[in-house]
Amino acid sequence: MGDYILRRLIYTLITIFAVASILFIVFRMLPGEATLQVISPAMDEAVQERMRAAFGLDQPLWQQYFIYLKNLVTLEWGRSFVSAQEVTDILSYRFWNTILLMAAGMCLTLVLGIGFGIIMAWKRNSALDIGGTVISLIFQAAPPFITGLLLLIVLSYRLGIFPTGGMYPPGMRPEGLLELLVMPEFWHRIVLPTITVGAYYISTPMLIMRDSMLEVLGSDFIELAKAKGLKPSRVMLRHAARNALLGVVTIASIMVGFAVGGQVVVESLFSWPGMGQLMVESAAAHDYPVAQGTFLTLAILVISLNFLTDVAYCYLDPRIKISSTGLT
């Protein structure tokens, strides 16, 4: 077991290193020049040269690469080319905004997904089962910007029930997380993006729960429970659902990773100041330090979650054995 975890850890670190290197290359391959964003091309060539030197862009690429790697390890992620703020400061603020949105979306997804999955399996082949499957697949097939736009058009622009975006009303920035969480305007604003995230991801836990439930419902111990004369609701929730939940629990961590990385569209649509919006802004602005930091943070998060899932598998499901090469 210890060997296996160590080996997985080494693979994880190699993957992160590879991602970091790819990011470095990809951003420098982007057409256009970083300095154009922050300095007018009409400025003196000497001034532009000075700007490049201040950013460290005057050094050879290989040298920039080694500085970049060294800074990654020492957690000195540099300063934004555009605002000169420290990348780690920008990321820490944006990261939690994304986590808040993702957490709300995932709660909605899991609670409703699991709940509907249970009911759909219990009422197999009913209108609810078929309708639920079709609707969830439609939501999954529809890109979040379609769902989000429709919600915005109907509930914000037409009916005026929800604000169009942002995390809090203009001019009311809260001091700290607690103040944000007790702000009614925040909860008002998180509804639409949460529904958008939830609608997109709900089919996964719902259908997995439904399938696991169907499998469990065919088991002997369920027949026995029914034969004992237990109430159907008790059989469904206490006996069947609890056993069917394992499949959803294992997929949830992977889903969370993807959900964090997949907030780009939702955040842009609802002007949510999170990592996704930061990704778009910084990539468009050729703000290499911030763009690299954003992508790398998300990559580390997703890769680490995968690592933790792999490790958790060993403990959660004793039926899984570990061979010399890993899981079997």
Added chain:
Amino acid sequence: MDSKTDLSRRRFLKQAGAVSAAGAVGGLSGYAGFAHAAGKPVESMNLLTANASFDPVRPEMGRLITQACQSIGWDVKLAAEDYNLGIGKVFKEKDFDMFIVRWTGRANRIDPETFISMMHSRDGSYNKWGYDNARVNELAKAQQVTMNPDKRRELVHEAQAVLFDDVATCPIVYPSMTNAYREDRLDGLVPMMGEGIGSFWSDMNVSTRSGDGYVRTGQTSPLKNLNPVSATDSNEFKELRMIYDRLIQVGPDGSIVPWAAKSVTAVDDTTVDIVLRDGMKWHDGKPVTIEDVKFTFEYCTKWKAPFFISSLEKFASMEITGSNSMRILLSEPHAPLMNNFFAQIFILPKHIWQDIPEKAQVDDVLNFANENPVGSGPFRFDYWDRGKELKVSANADHFQPPKCAGIIRITYGSHDAMAAAIETGECDRTRYILKPALVQDLDKIAGVAGRGYASHGMYGFMFNHLRGPLQDRAFREAIDLLIPRDVIRDVVMAGFATNGGSVIAPANEFWHNPAVAGRSHNVKKAKDVLAAAGYSWDGDGKLHYPG
């Protein structure tokens, strides 16, 4: 005025007329680069514009102009690209044929320096298009060193006439600054030339009828930074000028008005005296002194502040002459200094900036974030959420306190989102350009006003003067005659524009030469101009070089 630079209008007109006539009669004789192309079809060329997501108007203009060029047998293709890529192609790589650009009406472009010298003199920093006209070079330099405004205006008028006659650049239209605002909530907005109601004078004079007194101001481009030394963009200047005072300001009509300085006086062509206003205080309570002003100049020189360094290099020396006054000696006269330097530079508190960048743990002031700016301006900094909003509150201790409680600058993801926010009342006014079609729509909503305000900016059609037929004045004149300005004005710009002519717009009344009337769309005349210059058409209607 220097006799060498005293170029009379009559003398110019004689010369310009002679150049024109020679061009018409001699055809391409002056363009040695054409010898190899004589009689061949005119090569296909690209017209570069920004894409519709950056500016919905430019590709539409480009499409109309390429169609017009194709109608006379010349193949022109439209290339609508990412704005920054396009800018890179023009200004860095100089790899383009023709492009359309919007020269926005920034306050520093009211001075003719940008449109005459920077864009059209041989050594002008914007001139990446190889335009080189001896006459223009002479006039551009002469207007720079002529401190008397009326004499300088004569030179600028002449330069406009030469540029128009030589078809150096084709101003397509002069777009209005299109803004929208909640007229049911705001009073006292003061439009400014080129900036509309997003102006500093609006910030100072606007008041709200209800609510918390803050004016919610929308813009689609995010604020990049708050460092007054590194900022070069009008986007940042518009916010920094609320927090930091300037010595003088450009007034709503483009004239200079005193601000933190009681006076900035050109004693002679190379001597400037500054007298600072009494009793000013920094936002942290310390007094603003003439020492701070001198420090600002020295600091920006030392750190080569990108926007200001070219002006500061004209400073030969400076000395404090009294408790609130100083004198600057220039190495040579420089007329744009008032508008483009003294009315732009932000006065820095010495007690804070003398320790930057050392105490900020950065090696260069350009890498300093200035996250908590302390100025002496009419608004105090509250907070800035990068990419989202900036909040500043009125400074009641200022010598001219604002009439509102403060300004909240909100970044919207798109023009449509900003228009929706105006409609719902979340946003009170726009700071910058709003798509003309949206302005029209918003104006129909009760409580909202959508307006266009006169601007000295222009949509310019720029030539690469070093390429193919674009080297030929007659060819350029034909293109100018092909631009369907009326359609662009009425349809593409939804009426929020006037037709282009001179490189200095009529809104810039003092500098504009009213004698320069634009060319009207006239396909027949364009063909006549080409035919007179020796161009011809083959059986398929394709345009051929003379010869």
